[in-house]
Amino acid sequence: TQLLEQSPQFLSIQEGENLTVYCNSSSVFSSLQWYRQEPGEGPVLLVTVVTGGEVKKLKRLTFQFGDARKDSSLHITAAQPGDTGLYLCAGARGNKLVFGAGTILRVKS
Amino acid sequence: DAMVIQNPRYQVTQFGKPVTLSCSQTLNHNVMYWYQQKSSQAPKLLFHYYDKDFNNEADTPDNFQSRRPNTSFCFLDIRSPGLGDAAMYLCATSSGRQETQYFGPGTRLLVL
Numbered sequence: 491t492q493l494l495e496q497s498p499q500f501l502s503i504q505e506g507e508n509l510t511v512y513c514n515s516s517s518v519f520s521s522l523q524w525y526r527q528e529p530g531e532g533p534v535l536l537v538t539v540v541t542g543g544e545v546k547k548l549k550r551l552t553f554q555f556g557d558a559r560k561d562s563s564l565h566i567t568a569a570q571p572g573d574t575g576l577y578l579c580a581g582a583r584g585n586k587l588v589f590g591a592g593t594i595l596r597v598k599s
Numbered sequence: 600d601a602m603v604i605q606n607p608r609y610q611v612t613q614f615g616k617p618v619t620l621s622c623s624q625t626l627n628h629n630v631m632y633w634y635q636q637k638s639s640q641a642p643k644l645l646f647h648y649y650d651k652d653f654n655n656e657a658d659t660p661d662n663f664q665s666r667r668p669n670t671s672f673c674f675l676d677i678r679s680p681g682l683g684d685a686a687m688y689l690c691a692t693s694s695g696r697q698e699t700q701y702f703g704p705g706t707r708l709l710v711l
Contacts, residue, residue, distance in 0.1 A: 520697050532605075532689050532702035533642070576639055585654070585696035589641035 493517055494581055496590025504598055506568050511577055511593045514561040519581030519588070522562045524553055527576040536564075569597045602626070603703035605690050611709045612680050620675040620706045622690030630696055631673040633665060634689040636705070642689055648673060649696060677708075685710045 495514045503509055513522070521540045525533035537546050539555035539562060546553045550573075552565040562579055574597050580587040604623045612618040622631065630649050634642035646655045648667045662684070664676040677684055687707050691700040 521699070523699055525702070530687075530705070530707065532603075532705040535699060535701060538699045578641060580700075582697045585649075586644055586647070587700060592639065592641050594639055 493583075493588045494579060494590040496579055496593055498593060499591065500594050500596075502596045502598065503569055505571060507597075509566050509569060509595070511564045511579075511595075512561070513563070513579035513581075513590045515581060515588075516560065517581070517583060517588075518559050519583055520559075521582045522555055522559075523580045523582075523587070524562070524564055525578045525580065527578060528574075533576075533578055566595075569595075571597045571599045573597050603690060603692055603701055605688075605703035605706050607706060608704060609707050609709070611711060612677075613711050614682065615679045618677050618680055618708070620677075620688050620690075620708070622673045622675070622703055623671050624690075624692045624703075625671070626692055626694075626701065627670065628692035628694050628701075629670075630693045630698075631667060632691040632693075632700065633663075633673070633675045634691065636687040636689055645675070680708070680710045682710050684708065 497512050523538050524536040527533040537553045542557045542559045544555045550567045554563045577593045579590040606621050632647040633645045636642040645659045662678050667673045687705045689705045690703040693700045
């Protein structure tokens with residue numbers, strides 16, 4: 491059972507397009523992290539959201555935590571080829587992280 | 600810079616030959632985790648240490664063991680690697696169990 495549903499699984503877009511990745515759950519998380527991972531490397535933390543309704547911006551990336559702390563979204567504006575990678579959301583529950591299945595993003599120039 | 604370091608970055612071993620992967624951290628974090636990640640999938644938690652307290656996941660095979668001799672270092676021992684154990688192994692640390700986890704660059708293990 492996937493406790494954190496992440497969608498879409500794959501996304502291939504042209505440079506300059508916008509996109510949104512979603513993570514949804516029926517469970518409440520104390521916090522939620524978004525990571526980006528390139529092939530052969532470890533996940534790199536992009537952001538941690540803690541408060542329901544919180545919105546954080548990181549250059550062209552906008553992260554939102556749902557009011558009930560059960561879901562989150564990542565929106566990328568004007569995607570660049572350097573945004574290509576595996577995006578992982580992970581919610582903190584109990585003493586561990588629950589990971590989404592990941593979104594493989596490919597941005598073509 | 601404070602960081603999580605994993606050595607080696609690439610490890611080749613033979614079927615059944617014991618192998619040890621290492622992780623060190625300069626963050627002085629209490630918690631250290633080991634994950635297994637297969638191609639473009641989410642990381643799968645194997646076990647974690649909260650200080651010296653070892654916590655094994657229920658579905659982690661007995662073939663996988665871990666040691667944490669001090670705050671800074673943690674080791675993953677695979678006693679008899681099988682072909683199915685070929686994967687990326689990720690170490691992560693956090694200041695507390697529900698705090699943000701910071702990952703190392705990973706060790707890619709190949710089993711011949």
